[in-house]
Amino acid sequence: MKLQSIRGVKDILPEEIWKWQWVESVAHKIFSRYGFNEIRIPIFEDTRLFSRSIGETTDIVEKEMYTFEDRGGDSLTLRPEGTASVVRAYIEHKMYAPPSVCKMFYIGPMFRYERPQAGRLRQFYQIGVEAMGSPSPAVDVEVMTMLLEFFNELGLKDSRLQINSLGNQNCRPQYRELLKGEIKGQLDRLCKNCVNRYERNPLRVLDCKVEQCQEVARNLPKIIDHLDDESEKHFSEVQNLLTIAKAPYTINPNLVRGLDYYNMTAFEVTSENLGSQNAVCGGGRYDTLVEELSGPPTPCFGFALGLERLVSLIPFKEENTDANPDIFLVCLGEAAKVPGFQAAHELRLAGFKVERDYEMASMKSQMRKANKSNCQFTLILGENEINSGKYILKNMNNSEQHEIDAKNLVSEIGKSLT
Numbered sequence: 001m002k003l004q005s006i007r008g009v010k011d012i013l014p015e016e017i018w019k020w021q022w023v024e025s026v027a028h029k030i031f032s033r034y035g036f037n038e039i040r041i042p043i044f045e046d047t048r049l050f051s052r053s054i055g056e057t058t059d060i061v062e063k064e065m066y067t068f069e070d071r072g073g074d075s076l077t078l079r080p081e082g083t084a085s086v087v088r089a090y091i092e093h094k095m096y097a098p099p100s101v102c103k104m105f106y107i108g109p110m111f112r113y114e115r116p117q118a119g120r121l122r123q124f125y126q127i128g129v130e131a132m133g134s135p136s137p138a139v140d141v142e143v144m145t146m147l148l149e150f151f152n153e154l155g156l157k158d159s160r161l162q163i164n165s166l167g168n169q170n171c172r173p174q175y176r177e178l179l180k181g182e183i184k185g186q187l188d189r190l191c192k193n194c195v196n197r198y199e200r201n202p203l204r205v206l207d208c209k210v211e212q213c214q215e216v217a218r219n220l221p222k223i224i225d226h227l228d229d230e231s232e233k234h235f236s237e238v239q240n241l242l243t244i245a246k247a248p249y250t251i252n253p254n255l256v257r258g259l260d261y262y263n264m265t266a267f268e269v270t271s272e273n274l275g276s277q278n279a280v281c282g283g284g285r286y287d288t289l290v291e292e293l294s295g296p297p298t299p300c301f302g303f304a305l306g307l308e309r310l311v312s313l314i315p316f317k318e319e320n321t322d323a324n325p326d327i328f329l330v331c332l333g334e335a336a337k338v339p340g341f342q343a344a345h346e347l348r349l350a351g352f353k354v355e356r357d358y359e360m361a362s363m364k365s366q367m368r369k370a371n372k373s374n375c376q377f378t379l380i381l382g383e384n385e386i387n388s389g390k391y392i393l394k395n396m397n398n399s400e401q402h403e404i405d406a407k408n409l410v411s412e413i414g415k416s417l418t
């Protein structure tokens with residue numbers, strides 16, 4: 001039986017990992033400017049953490065969680081997202097007394113049992129950010145502009161920021177009832193999924209991807225027309241600050257997000273180049289979640305982006321030359337075995353990237369491998385070189401070669417390397 005990876009689960013191979021590492025390093029750099037520190041959260045948690053925070057009627061909790069019973073009989077779930085875990089950690093470690101807002105980010109795999117297709121995986125990576133402890137619209141906008149700065153640094157050109165307000169506990173329940181009433185009169189025009197869920201989660205009808213539902217959604221009442229004063233004020237301040245920050249955005253009144261914990265600002269960044277799964281990032285404000293999970297009242301704002309989708313959008317031009325060896329060691333004959341081993345060891349200890357052929361095949365075959373490795377230099381050790389104590393260093397760019405003293409390998413090669 002040939003074993004293969006699970007459907008919707010991908011290997012990230014050494015030849016592409018440099019792209020991921022670069023994106024992650026840019027995230028570290030930009031996020032630290034805004035005071036965010038990394039947190040590493042567990043891959044699995046108590047199932048109740050996710051069902052309570054993401055919402056019992058969401059697609060994720062209803063049908064996408066990888067839930068299993070462990071040997072002790074506890075129900076555990078592979079994390080489908082990171083926010084719930086960060087909130088759990090925040091409460092568990094009493095992180096609510098920093099001098100200012102508690103700002104954290106995380107990078108890692110998430111798991112959702114979705115139907116795999118281009119851009120939609122069952123194990124996918126997210127970079128997520130959570131700012132915890134302030135209701136200020138300035139936090140919403142700082143986090144969104146940080147994201148745009150991050151995308152800009154990555155060379156992303158065609159991404160679009162879409163925002164909406166989902167209101168608060170004062171205005172959303174009334175809007176939900178209004179929406180339900182409107183939808184009820186048009187059930188025959190909706191997809192089966194929407195018909196089934198509109199009673200429990202009518203807002204999801206607004207962002208259903210099925211064409212006929214989108215037609216209905218276009219004429220349904222919009223939440224931004226039913227905001228109370230507080231939500232209205234918050235939303236207009238967010239827009240004002242985005243304008244001051246020169247961050248282009250559009251208001252999408254049907255943007256509702258697929259997780260239940262949001263209130264007030266919700267946003268997504270989409271890209272035309274992603275096809276039907278066009279959201280590269282999503283997030284928003286969640287002011288009640290910490291309290292709902294038994295922590296103190298803590299207004300929060302955050303987002304998560306899909307790393308596979310993000311990496312696929314970046315216009316990488318060059319090959320990764322960082323991975324190329326500085327030196328390829330060509331060792332010929334029995335006599336070169338130990339000196340070759342020593343030379344590689346010594347050079348690596350001194351910080352050079354050294355590759356070699358372990359089979360000690362013919363000169364021709366080893367030179368072919370050296371060429372393929374894209375090394376800058378080959379260091380050649382044959383019987384003559386061992387006897388004379390002078391090894392041959394060949395520059396692979398111009399084929400020039402010269403002898404170097406075996407006793408001063410590190411310093412002589414250091415002089416030649418650019």
Ligand code: HAM
Pocket residue numbers: 080081082083112114119120121122124126128129130258259279280281282283284286301302303304305306307308309
């Ligand atoms: P989300 O919208 O469910 O939000 O996911 C965020 C991003 O993860 C999406 O925009 C997408 O790029 C990526 N993503 C989601 N599902 C998949 C999948 N099956 N395959 C590939 N990529 C996927 C959250 O997870 C919230 N926790 C975001 C948040 C943080 N809100 C506040 N703080």
